Amino acid sequence: MSIMTKFEHGMERVLVPVANKLNSQRHIAAIRDAFILVFPLIMAGSIITLINFAVLSPDGFIAKILFLGKIFPNLADAQAIFSPVMQGSTNIMAILIVFLVARNLAIFFKQDDLLCGLTAIGAFFIVYTPYTVVDDVSYMTIKxxxxxxxxxxxxxxxxxxxxxxxxxxxxRLMIKMPEQVPPAVARSFKVLIPVIIITILFTVINYLITLVAPEGLNDLVYTVIQAPLKDMGTNVFSVIIIGLVSNLLWVLGIHGPNTVAAIRDTIFTEPNLDNLSYVAQHGSAWGAPYPA
Incomplete structure (x- = not known):
């Protein structure tokens, strides 16, 4: 048996069980599947942004080649039609993810996935950054x-x-309604007590967190956890390591990108979306904060 064959068999004994456990771990699977489900919406937003600045902008690459600015003098006005697309895709990604991850976990446990996802959205806004009051008017940051x-x-x-x-x-926590009650009403009342308990739980969590971090959980987590991971995602060595692990798993017969998707997407999504937002604002990737 050659050295390479021995090495491959050794790696299979070590990595294959770990990869299989990662793929079957419910939290990682829920996160991975959530990002996969969000992908079409983010891709649609990216394509429309590309069209907006490559085709509809008189200074765009395609517009210059085809002289669209001369053919359609008011071409730039059409950009206003597609400009809000970011507000319905990348700018609300946290809301989409919180719903989908919670929903995926509920599906795993064979519970009401829709109401679980809706409850997660409510909990997300309970711990969201406190409103800013200016002249008796409350403003919520979209950051x-x-x-x-x-x-x-x-x-x-x-x-x-x-x-x-x-x-x-x-x-003991189920509220069973009579058969005459419409199914939607019975479905809502069935999980009413769990929803109330979760709401109270996150209200208490939010109160305790604001005692330590007045700006709320989002600011605390972003500063302590997400920002360092974001820096890791923009580091060339992290990219190389994740790429090597992904391709090594392929060699061993495991779907590498799928296995590391939850980790990869969590680290790289913010820099990627920051670049996309930059392009949407400036019409060019030149000077993007995280160049590839």
Whole structure:
């Protein structure tokens, strides 16, 4: 047996069991599948942003080649039609992720996935950054609705998914309605007590956190956890390591990108979306904060 064959067999004994456990671990699978489900919306936003600045902008690459600016003098006005697309994709990614991760966990436990996801959204906003009051008017920052709120979204979703699923399957906490009651109403009342408990839980958590960090959980988590991981994601060595691990798993017959997807997406999503937002604002990738 050659040295390479021995090495391959040794790596299979070590990495294959670990990779299989990662793929079957419910939290990692829930996060991975959530990012996969969000992908079409983010991709659609990216494509429309590309069209907006490459085709509809008179200074765009394609517009210059085809002389679209001369053919359509008011071409730039069409950009206003597609400019809000970011508000419905990357700028609300944390909301999408918190719903989908909690929903995926509820599906794993065979509980009401829709109501679990909705409860997670409510919990996310309970611990969201406090409103700013200016002249008796309350303003909510949108800073943590996008990529910067991903870690809190994942944490809230996991807690909600776990607690909701365990409480919802307890017969003592179920409110059973008569058969004459419409199914949607009966479905809502069935998990009413678990939803109330989770709401109270996150209210208490939010109160305790604001005693330590007045700016709220999002600011605390971003400063302590997400920002360092973001720096890791923009480091060339991290990219190389994740790439090597992914390709090594392929060699061993394991779907490498799928296995490391939860870790990879969590680290790289914010820099990628920051670049996309930069392009949407400036019409060019030149000078993007995280060049490839």
């Amino acid at each position: 943590f609705l996008g990529a910067q709120g991903l870690f809190v979204a994942i944490i809230v979703a996991i807690i909600t998914g776990e607690v909701f699923s365990r409480l919802a399957r307890s017969p």
